[in-house]
Amino acid sequence: MRGGRHVAAVSGASFDLAAGECLALVGESGCGKSVLASALLGLLPGNAQTAGTATVAGTELLGADEHTLALTVRGRLVGLVPQSPAAHLTPVRTVGAQIEETLRELTGLSRKAARSAAVAAAERAAFPADHLDRYPHELSGGLAQRAATALALIGDAPLLLADEPTTGLDRDLVNRTADELRRHTDDGRALLMITHDLAAAERIADRVAVMYAGRIVELTGARGFFGESGPRHPYARGLLNALPERDFTAVPGLPPELSDLPEGCAFAARCDRAGERCAVRPAFTDGVACHHPVTPAAARAASTKDVHRA
Numbered sequence: 629m630r631g632g633r634h635v636a637a638v639s640g641a642s643f644d645l646a647a648g649e650c651l652a653l654v655g656e657s658g659c660g661k662s663v664l665a666s667a668l669l670g671l672l673p674g675n676a677q678t679a680g681t682a683t684v685a686g687t688e689l690l691g692a693d694e695h696t697l698a699l700t701v702r703g704r705l706v707g708l709v710p711q712s713p714a715a716h717l718t719p720v721r722t723v724g725a726q727i728e729e730t731l732r733e734l735t736g737l738s739r740k741a742a743r744s745a746a747v748a749a750a751e752r753a754a755f756p757a758d759h760l761d762r763y764p765h766e767l768s769g770g771l772a773q774r775a776a777t778a779l780a781l782i783g784d785a786p787l788l789l790a791d792e793p794t795t796g797l798d799r800d801l802v803n804r805t806a807d808e809l810r811r812h813t814d815d816g817r818a819l820l821m822i823t824h825d826l827a828a829a830e831r832i833a834d835r836v837a838v839m840y841a842g843r844i845v846e847l848t849g850a851r852g853f854f855g856e857s858g859p860r861h862p863y864a865r866g867l868l869n870a871l872p873e874r875d876f877t878a879v880p881g882l883p884p885e886l887s888d889l890p891e892g893c894a895f896a897a898r899c900d901r902a903g904e905r906c907a908v909r910p911a912f913t914d915g916v917a918c919h920h921p922v923t924p925a926a927a928r929a930a931s932t933k934d935v936h937r938a
């Protein structure tokens with residue numbers, strides 16, 4: 629940034645995704661989820677610096693040249709449902725034309741075959757066939773979302789990144805879209821779903837990664853995360869408790885500035901379990917980055933207490 633300032637948008641993210649698996653990436657606005665997705669597709673701004681490694685099916689993505697990214701990565705190895713679909717669709721071409729072009733490019737269909745295949749491709753994302761001749765600005769937010777999802781599903785990429793794929797959709801469409809994305813993992817493809825919608829994550833995810841201030845602070849099985857014992861990181865527990873159907877109490881305070889991160893645990897200032905040790909940044913071990921994670925037994929006890937209180 630100007631003045632030599634650095635924004636540590638993503639500073640510690642290590643995970644793997646198995647064939648056929650769905651991982652949900654959750655965390656507060658601004659914690660680095662979309663930057664992580666952009667990094668995997670080589671879509672970061674020119675002044676961004678990346679380090680580390682990220683491979684999909686043997687291809688290194690970080691630092692791959694533009695030629696590789698364009699011809700083998702984007703849409704083919706890694707698909708993307710972008711966070712702001714209206715901004716990613718080409719404004720001067722109809723949705724149908726964009727779907728047909730994508731079909732021709734990624735599946736090699738002829739122009740004529742692509743025309744009829746476009747209806748089926750749209751249908752996969754519940755995009756109405758009679759809207760295919762519309763331009764992006766003629767679509768509602770939810771329709772643009774569905775158009776972007778239809779485009780992202782076409783390549784059947786081994787890894788699909790879906791960045792907030794259910795924003796602006798009503799609950800039944802959320803479920804339908806989430807289920808269609810989940811079907812992408814049939815035949816051994818993987819899905820990384822970035823979402824604020826924990827109900828959608830619970831519906832389709834096998835594992836959940838929780839991000840805070842640019843770091844993954846917990847990575848755990850979805851059943852445990854949403855189940856009786858719940859997550860172990862205090863922030864992850866706070867995220868869940870903020871849900872209306874749970875405590876409906878937000879985590880107090882705000883996340884730190886990513887250009888001015890504290891040396892120790894970035895969550896300490898907001899954490900009711902914080903102590904002296906938290907002045908040192910906790911390493912990510914055993915699925916959690918915290919000096920005093922909630923133990924499963926204590927978590928279960930707390931959850932029965934909550935039931936009694938309710």
Ligand SMILES: Nc1ncnc2c1ncn2[C@@H]1O[C@H](COP(=O)(O)OP(=O)(O)OP(=O)(O)O)[C@@H](O)[C@H]1O
Pocket residue numbers: 629635637655656657658659660661662663664673711886
């Ligand atoms: N081009 C950029 N230049 C400077 N800072 C950026 C840039 N893009 C993102 N950031 C910063 O990186 C951080 C992470 O942004 P990111 O978009 O990944 O958040 P997010 O977790 O996806 O949030 P949301 O849930 O709101 O989409 C933010 O603090 C943001 O301000």
Ligand code: NI
Pocket residue numbers: 661662663711791
């Ligand atoms: Ni985002």
